[in-house]
Amino acid sequence: MESKISIFITCLVFAAAFQLLLPVSEASLKVGYYKSKCKKAESIVKSTVRSFIVKNPGLGAGLIRMFFHDCFVRGCDASVLLDPTPANPQPEKLSIPNNPSLRGFEVIDAVKAELEKQCPGVVSCADIIALSARDASLFLGNISYKIPTGRLDGRVSISAEALQILPAPSFNLSQLEASFASKGLSTAEMVALSGAHSIGRSHCSSFTSRLYPTIDPTMNQGFGSFLRKLCPQNAAVDGVVPQDFVSPNKLDEQYYKNVESLTALFFSDWSLLTSGATLNQVDTYTKVPGAFKADFANAMIKMGSINEALPGSPGEVRGPTCRAVN
Structure with missing residues (x-):
């Protein structure tokens, strides 16, 4: 009996130690x-x-x-x-x-x-x-x-x-859906997370293919002409512009209004208009107060659960810096 208890305790200790080595x-x-x-x-x-x-x-x-x-x-x-x-x-x-x-x-x-x-x-x-x-x-x-x-x-x-x-700004809807699906995220969650394009900035090189040699017909032509002034062709320096010129420092529904008016920077933004489901979701975010924020929050939580660590490659808590492994 004592030997069985001893073996049981040993197994518990081993299991606990092994668990410490497993990826989260x-x-x-x-x-x-x-x-x-x-x-x-x-x-x-x-x-x-x-x-x-x-x-x-x-x-x-x-x-x-x-x-x-x-x-x-x-x-x-x-x-x-x-x-x-x-x-x-x-x-x-x-x-x-x-x-x-x-x-x-x-x-x-x-x-x-x-x-x-x-x-x-x-x-x-x-x-x-x-x-x-x-x-x-x-x-x-x-x-x-x-x-x-x-x-x-x-x-x-x-x-x-x-x-x-990482999905590219030139992706079409099918490519975006496949990219997000590979991480366990739905098309609806992809559309919600795209709302982050209402803040931040972009280098001109990420979208100048839509400006030259001609302005992409999927972009508002006046907006394209405006962007050409900020991002000259073959510029020596890769310029930077806001992703949302209306409310660049607010994480809000303006991005979806930009998508609908064809004044979003990326081809991937415009691609949200190419299916009934994503188009309806974009339209909902522009009209229903709070819909985008609720979905964005849930999608951020879901994205935070992506775990791809392989067995045998345990994680750690880095210290004292995040820039180097222990």
Whole structure:
């Protein structure tokens, strides 16, 4: 009897130890994960993010985009934050979709530094990105939601994967749907998440194919002429313009109005008009108060559950910086 009890206890200990090595799964995420581990964690994230957005609202847009770009490549594991090293000179952040357009890294650095003072080695960088995007949504769009935490940080970051996986601004609707479906996200969630194009900015190179040699017929011709002045053909410097010229610092329904009036920047934006279902959803967001915000919040929570860590590749909680593995 004693030997059976001993074996049972040994198995429990082994199972517990093995569980510590497993990548975080959707089932292990929960709201308020840090309440008993680092009580002030979420308030530290919120206050730090607020201090940056007050000075530069564009950084809030960057944080929301960072969350998207992180979760789509290897799941939400903060792989997008890793700096190049001699062993890995081309991480995700240097990939064409991220460099030089992705911003907000200094915000993550500041949040991590404050958390390390309060509770070193406890809060993952992946959770910092998720919470920062949530708070940016609140400050820029008054969109409030609770997002589960408990993610672990990955140890792998490959530039080529970001280029291959992230949806391009030139995608048509079928390509967008396939890209989001591969991450477990529906077409409706894709349309809701596209609303993030109501904030932030874009480099001219992301849409000049719609301006030259002729203005794309799927774009408002007057708007195209206006963009040509801001983004001259063969310019020596890749210019930057707001994604939404009407309310560039507000995460709101204006984006969908821009889509309907053919004054959105990307071909992928226009593609939302090419099916009855997506067109109806766009129209709903322009007419029904609160519909977009509710759907955007739910889609952000859903996206935060993307987990693609492979067995045998355990995660970690990086410290003291999010820019390097332990």
